[in-house]
Amino acid sequence: MHDDLTAQDIEMMQKELDHRKLELMPELIEEVKRTRAFGDLSENFEYKAAKQAQNRNRSRIRYLERMIKSAHVIEDKAGADEVGLFDKVELLFEDDDDTDTIQVVTTVRCDPLNGRISCKAPLGKAVLGKKVGDRVDVTTEEGDSYTVVIKSITKEKDDGSGPIL
The missing domain is CATH 3.10.50.30 (Transcription elongation factor, GreA/GreB, C-terminal domain)
Structure with missing residues (x-):
């Protein structure tokens, strides 16, 4: 199955994916390391929050990768007097x-x-x-x-x- 997406959609997804992989992921990894040092993990709210943020980021990365991989690129072919995409x-x-x-x-x-x-x-x-x-x-x-x-x-x-x- 694929989603009908515009080239702009895919470009926006790729930018978000690059940001999440190259900038956000290293920050989240450091935050997990930092909060892990606070002690007992069973009562460490900061560590749990950091892990949740890291898991949400990984989930979003997987979603974006699947969407880009399975995308079907569409273009607006509507006439000048017809309703088309983004009108x-x-x-x-x-x-x-x-x-x-x-x-x-x-x-x-x-x-x-x-x-x-x-x-x-x-x-x-x-x-x-x-x-x-x-x-x-x-x-x-x-x-x-x-x-x-x-x-x-x-x-x-x-x-x-x-x-x-």
């Missing part, structure tokens, strides 16, 4: 006559609370490739559905904002 889309939700603006992003950059919707999520999938004025039916994973109307599309580039999850 901001103003939507009218017909059910409650409410408008909202979302940005369609890759799976590792999504942040629904801040309007960054994954291109694999039902809403992101539904609006990709659509144009202003299109009525789009969105079916959730639970089987519920709703309709949105695309009010506007603001073409955006992948500026590297938004952390990698």
